[in-house]
Amino acid sequence: MSAAAGPAAAVASTTGGAVAGASVPALDVVGISAAYGPYRALFDVSFEVPAGGIVALIGSNGAGKSTVSRVVSGLLPASAGTVRLDGADVTNRPAFKVARAGMAHVVEGRGVFASLTVEENLKLAFRQRAGRRAVAESLGRAYEAFPLLGARKGQYGGTLSGGEQRLLSLAKVLVVPPRVLVADEISLGLAPLVTDVVYDGLRRINETGTALLIVEQQVDRVLEIAHSAVVLEHGSVAFRGPTSGALQAVERLLGSRERAEAGDGAGEQRGRSPGGRDGAVPGSGAGPDGRAGGEGRT
Ligand code: ATP
Numbered sequence: 001m002s003a004a005a006g007p008a009a010a011v012a013s014t015t016g017g018a019v020a021g022a023s024v025p026a027l028d029v030v031g032i033s034a035a036y037g038p039y040r041a042l043f044d045v046s047f048e049v050p051a052g053g054i055v056a057l058i059g060s061n062g063a064g065k066s067t068v069s070r071v072v073s074g075l076l077p078a079s080a081g082t083v084r085l086d087g088a089d090v091t092n093r094p095a096f097k098v099a100r101a102g103m104a105h106v107v108e109g110r111g112v113f114a115s116l117t118v119e120e121n122l123k124l125a126f127r128q129r130a131g132r133r134a135v136a137e138s139l140g141r142a143y144e145a146f147p148l149l150g151a152r153k154g155q156y157g158g159t160l161s162g163g164e165q166r167l168l169s170l171a172k173v174l175v176v177p178p179r180v181l182v183a184d185e186i187s188l189g190l191a192p193l194v195t196d197v198v199y200d201g202l203r204r205i206n207e208t209g210t211a212l213l214i215v216e217q218q219v220d221r222v223l224e225i226a227h228s229a230v231v232l233e234h235g236s237v238a239f240r241g242p243t244s245g246a247l248q249a250v251e252r253l254l255g256s257r258e259r260a261e262a263g264d265g266a267g268e269q270r271g272r273s274p275g276g277r278d279g280a281v282p283g284s285g286a287g288p289d290g291r292a293g294g295e296g297r298t
Contacts, residue, residue, distance in 0.1 A: 024087040026051040026211035027072060027103075027180045032081035034071050040235065041067045044081070047230045047240050049180060051086075054202075054212040056222040058246065059232035065215045066107075068232070069184045072213070073105040074098035086179055102179035104210075108188045111169040114158025118149055118168060121157050125172035138175040145204050146171050148197070163194030170201045177208040184215040199225055219250055 027049040070076035074095035126138040143150035216222035229246035231239040239249035
């Protein structure tokens with residue numbers, strides 16, 4: 001289990017290989033299952049995010065990516081398995097306690113108050129997270145990291161563009177850099193240039209030592225920044241390991257779907273239609289670790 005930052009460490013970690021003498025991962029997800037009422041959404045999902053590492057969590061629509069991010073953040077209970085944050089068991093703790101333990105969760109379309117200005121949004125977040133005395137310094141840090149926000153500090157949150165709102169959400173976590181930031185589809189619907197700015201923000205946050213779990217539909221984009229990847233398929237891990245392997249897994253899944261659509265029965269046999277957007281992981285099947293996804297779904 002690796003804790004050192006950097007691609008090599010992340011690869012060793014997500015492949016599940018034990019690294020002698022290495023320390024505790026920032027986020028350790030072990031055998032997580034979860035359900036929405038009778039509908040089982042996750043099956044025995046395991047992976048790690050090393051301290052200071054960047055892991056991409058990718059998969060088609062409905063694969064379970066956001067469900068993983070909800071479970072690790074304490075927003076949805078796990079029906080089985082364990083979530084550890086810096087070695088501490090936070091499984092099924094309330095979200096505010098998981099946040100206090102060092103986890104930040106940024107979700108597309110959430111976390112910006114429309115009727116408050118940019119600066120009021122930031123002040124509120126900073127006061128809540130670090131107390132009144134930390135506000136001035138934190139504002140300086142936020143505007144330094146995201147000059148665009150400084151230029152718009154008097155503008156109401158509700159009038160910001162989608163990209164600016166994502167930056168504001170990211171800036172809020174900078175006051176006390178979290179141990180782990182779960183960024184859930186925060187580039188969704190953004191123009192490519194704006195996505196660049198958001199990803200630049202993620203990179204800056206990682207440079208402060210925060211480990212990132214990036215939930216993303218745009219495979220190419222996230223694999224540029226990630227050290228390693230986890231591919232989900234029908235609620236199960238279809239692949240985990242180096243980003244180059246993730247691309248191969250995606251291609252294999254694509255091939256599987258194409259064959260299924262051509263009618264040779266080699267691919268899509270279970271679950272729902274993936275309905276993937278451009279660049280998303282489609283189809284179904286087992287990955288290099290040999291674990292099939294979706295069986296036993298209720
Ligand atoms: P997308 O990329 O489309 O957001 P995802 O990989 O994040 O998809 P999830 O949102 O985790 O997928 O959903 C996993 C499965 O759980 C889907 O089949 C979805 O329909 C189902 N699901 C998600 N939220 C709920 C809910 N609140 N109630 C019932 N089922 C849900």
